Amino acid sequence: MLGRKLQTHAVTYACSNPASLAVLKNLAEAVRGCYHCYSSKGENFDSSDVHLLLQESQKAKNLLKSIKQTFQRRIEFANAAPSNFLLKPPKHEEPLVIQTPCVLAKTSTDWLKTNGLKAKKLNLYQVLAPNAFSPVEGFVPILKKRVSSTLHEKAMMQFEWYDGTVKNIHVDLPVLYNYQKLLAKMVRIYEKRIDWLSVASRRIWGSVCERRVVILVDISVTNSMYIIHIQHCLRLLLEEQMSNKDYFNIIANMLRDWSRNFMSALRRAVEVDFKDKDKHESQGLYLLTTGIPDQEAHTVSAYVAEVCRGFDLQLHVCLFSVMEDVDSSGIIPARYANPAETAIAFKKIVQAANGRFHWFGEAGIFESDDITIIVSEMEKANNYSQKCAFLVESLKQRSVTQSVRPFIPEGDSNMLMKKEKRRPQKLPSPKPTALSLARMV
16 A cells, blocks of 8 residues: 555444454554444444544543643632732721712713813813914005015914914913913813722722613622622722612622623613613613623624613723733633733723723723823823923024014015115114004914
């Protein structure tokens, strides 16, 4: 058979002689063929194809056994010494201390509707608009020619407007100085807002704003080590943000294996707790989890987009990143994703449900939609301040390098030169007239 692409297989039927069976089996193995033995009574059944499948089946059984043993050791170790990973929260065994919020909680988007730069009339273009003029060109009958507007060199600057056009800006230094002071004051207010969002229960949940709230808590086997800390998260929420709600419920998504069947808990909340969602306003669903759900992000997104469409109902995700040294050697979930991939998946889900994404860990807040929008407003204020500084600096440079020249219509310069020859004394600068002022704007 050497050098030939010919496969030879051995098949026996109703052969009860062990020696013959052994010879044929060895022959098939020698020529790299298949061996198959069968009989109508099912005796002495043997097959090389079936043998390969049995080998793979045994490997799978051994792997499952090893995983179960690892999992059992992990659970025993976690139950024996949970404090080795995360410190036990303070006052965990004491009664709840319910607080009544002094202000109505708002998302940062709603908060900026009354505290944003535009709401406070501190948009740069709002401030500059009274002193901004579009360049114009027109025919002046007395001069019998077309004249374009020019800049008064010591008081006006050209400035790009928000729509890309260029306007002539009268630079009022006291107004710009006061405007920058107001911008700095607003930045301090925004910093306080971020500090407020970064402490207590808001560090974990963000700002829980809705009147009707359902909390979905992931307590799957994967989170068995962190149950006490998940309880502490709920404790802070109940103490600080739930006393003024019309309705709230907590659903524990508990499974016996390593999966996170988020869709099951979500359907329970929507079909039971929010079955009358069309009759109410201000309804929120908050998910506290440590990992990616079993279902693909596009599947969950399609479902939440459908159930939230047309109703005042949003889904928010609070993602808790556990310590990497614990998670990397721990239980293997049904579906794996690293922290960055998990965050991307949940951001897609909350976008479909018009919700907010909040990602935190022991080190602090990694990402928060409520904080991001405030930071964006601070960056806008900084950008406006820089443009103000540019206007002021440009005006200073111009005043240093250029002197004030009188407005001279084109074509009249020769006449002025002749007058200067006849009158050697220095001519005073002409007073601005209605015509000259009209040309400057």
